[in-house]
Amino acid sequence: MNHKWNYRPITPEEEQASEQLARELGISPILGRLLIQRGITTATEAKSFFRPQLLDLHDPFLMNDMDIAVERLNKAMGKKERILIYGDYDVDGTTAVALVYKFIQQFYSNIDYYVPDRYNEGYGVSYRGIDYAAETGVGLIIVLDCGIKAVNEITYAKEKGIDFIVCDHHVPDDILPPAVAILNAKRADNTYPYTHLSGCGVGFKFMQAFALNNGIEFHHLIPLLDLVAVSVASDIVPIMGENRILTYHGLRQINSNPSVGLKAIIDVCGLTEKEITVSDIVFKIGPRINASGRIQNGKEAVDLLIEKDLLAALEKGNQINQYNETRKDLDKTMTEEANRIVTELKGLADRRSIVLYNEDWHKGVIGIVASRLTEVYYRPAVVLTRTDDMATGSARSVSGFDVYKAIEHCRDLLTSFGGHTYAAGLSMKIEQVPEFTRRFEEFVSEHILPEQTFAVIDIDAEIDFKDINAKFSSDLKKFNPFGPGNNKPIFCTHHVYDYGTSKVVGRDQEHIKLELVDNKSNNVMNGIAFGQSSHVRYIKTKRSFDICYSIEENSHRKGEVQLQIEDIKPAE
Template sequence: MNYLWNYQNSSTKQLEESHKLAKELGINPILGKLLIQRGIHTPNDARTFFHPQLKDLHDPFLMKDMDIAVDRLNQAIGNKERILIYGDYDVDGTTSVSLVYRFLQEYYSNIDYYIPNRYNEGYGVSQQGIDFAKETGVSLIIVLDCGIKAVEEITYAKNKGIDFIICDHHVPDDVLPPAIAILNAKRLDNTYPYTDLSGCGVGFKFMQAFAQNNGIEFHNLVPLLDLVAVSIASDIVPIMGENRILAYHGLKQLNNNPSIGLKSIIDVCSLEDREITISDIVFKIGPRINASGRIENGKEAVDLLIERDYEKAIKIAKRINEYNETRKDLDKNMTEEANQIVENISDLSDLRSVVLYNEKWHQGVIGIVASRLTEVYYRPAVVLCKSGEFATGSARSVPGFDIYKAIEHCKDLLESFGGHTYAAGLSLKEENIKEFNRRFEAYVTEHILPEQTHPSINIDAELDFQEITRKFCKDLKKFNPYGPYNQKPIFCTHQVYDYGTSKVVGRNQEHIKLELIDSKSNNILNGIAFGQSNHVRYIKSRRSFDICYTIEANTHRKGEIQLHIEDIKPIE
């Protein structure tokens, strides 16, 4: 892919500020520049960023309706009411349900959990789920990672004498459901200082408030932070502010003492002997948890995440791993079909979006296929399939473009919709697909910026190899955990050369294992360039080229660093 390299230039004032900050902290000025780019301007703010503390979490009672939610939960427990923990079938939903269920189960036994079936009930609160609650004597439902738009369903539940507490983080409509309490920092009347919690994060804050109100020590909540970290990574929410604290300590829990369920997934993924990162969650742990809801039922993921017996957990984990293999096959076949359709669109170069519909496609994989299309064609993508009487779809976006607003623009054509800036879901009647396609394309064309229509790499700073010292790498590691708004820094070095030992590797000889030197030192650095073997002839010619890369620990050789090459530009 031909990437544009966007250099993050700093003003004279910013450079002076970054040098001053770096000097006070005893770090390389380039790392000072990275801090300034992240809005961190003082040594104290930098220390807070480098060493997130649980004591800096916000008071949960700052959230609108939190006092009402805690009072209603206390009332339910005091009256021995039956409580149902209800959540979405994706990673954020299943971790949310697992967290709240596991914590409350320590203090109260008359509780159950429920995950709707993706294919029979669809996303969010369903009438079928409410009927199940009524039949089993439930009078309070705590719904997590969904529910903010379930006005009709929660009205239906209210008429049956069932109260709802909503813990959600999706964008609400103007009219809120008639729930007893709505915990959502995206409410228009929000009073909470941080608005980017995951669904599981909102559930955690609810349990933090419940614990605080009932004299339960905070350390009883710490073992649940591994679930919060998994949700934050998988739901692609910003890893700054309160999410950074939760993710930082959640990763510590995941690495040092994970819950039995997560330990079994770690073992199935063969991650047991290495430090688990946000990337490992995104690409290995999360997809396996998700596969349960995509292929079978998300309830099985909760069964795993609350399990206390390792032998039982590993059996479920292996079964879920098999679902993930099935998911991969479906994903591969559907992506190939989708690519063929797109490549046959005669006016593709004139289009700024992709909307595809195939009634036979598998509903559990359409979100992944939409992601693949945005990566290949660099356009916001909506992929639809048939689900009951409606077409159901998933939408994914390119960096910087708000796909939720694009879908909201077409809401009069939709039966339902919801989501975030970069990912959304929707359903509509088949006869509305053509008009939706037209209106969606028109909105994208009008609002997308030129730089959002071409693959690009944002270069944080230029480095010489002599600057990549052990201390530099040690200080850089403090920027972890990485994610939205704190992306892994990408550096570039100009005029590097093959040391003479670079070679192609991989099953199909598609990658390059590099040994490089630059023009300013004799430092030899190892690198890996995945899928870029087309450059090997140029590299072996001993001519100079530019590289952009992230700096990683070499997983095969402890203590060694490796450049993960994002792109190579020959110098003509």
């Protein structure tokens, strides 16, 4: 794939500020520059960034309706009402349900949890779920990671004498549901200083407020941070501000004392004895939790996440791992089919979006297929399948383009939709699919920027191999955890050469294991270039080339640096 390398310009003022900051902190000016790029301009801010403190979490009562929500929960517990914790079937929803259920259960026993079935009930608050609540005598439902658009459903619940507290982070409509309290920092009248919490993060803030109000010390909340970290990483929300604090301490919890359920998932992922990172959550832990809701029922993921017995958790973990294997097979088959359809589309080169409908596709995997299409074709993608007499689907976007707005533009064609900038769900009558396809393409064509339609690698800094030493690598690790808003830095080094020992590796000889030198030092740098074996012939000509890469610790040799090569180009 031909990537465009985008060198981030730095102004003379930023250069000066980064050198000054680096001097104060005793770090490389290159790392000072990375801090300035992240909006961190003082040594005090840098210290807070490198060592996020739980004391710096915002007061949860700054969020609209938080006082009402806590009062209603206290009242329910005082009157011994039955409480139902209700959440979405994805990672964010199931971790949120597990977190709130686990915390309240320590102090109150008349409590239950519910996750809707993706196939029989669909996304969000369902009438079936409300009927279940009514049948089991529930007086209060706490709904997590969904509910912000459930106006009709919550009205129905109210008629049955059931109150709702909504904890959501998706974009609300103009009309809010008639819940007792709505905790959502994306409300138009929001008063909370941080707007990027995950659904599980909103649940955590609710429990933080409940604890404060009831004199429960904060340390009782710390064991739940592992679930928040999993939700933040999996839901691709920014890992800056409050999310950085929650994820930093959540990762510490995962690596020191994870809950029994997460311990079982870590075990089936083969991650025991390894320091777990955001990347491990995104690619290994999160997909397994998600697989439960995709293939069977998300309630099984909650069953695992709240399990207290390790043997029972391992059994449930192995079951979820099996769902993940099934998910991978479906994903592979459907992605191949989707790619074939796209290559046969007329006028693909002129299109700025992709909309595919196939009534035989598996509903649980269409979001993944949409993601794959955006990765390959650099266009926002919507993948739809048939559910009864409706077309239901998932949308995914490319960097910088708001797919939610594109879908909202077509809202008169839809029966329901919801989501955020990079991911959304939607449903419509089947006969509306052609008109939706036309209107969606029209909106995307008018609003997408040319640079959002091809592969771009943003390069944070140009450096030489002599800049990469043990202190540089150690200081760079302090930038963890990486994620949106604080992406892993990408460096570029010009005019590097094969040391003579680079070779292709992998089952299909698709990767290159590199040993490289440049002209400015005697350092021999180890690197790995996944899926880039097509470059090996040029590398072996002894001519110089340019590389862009992230700096990793070699997983086989602790303390040794390895370059993860993102792209290779002949030197100009």
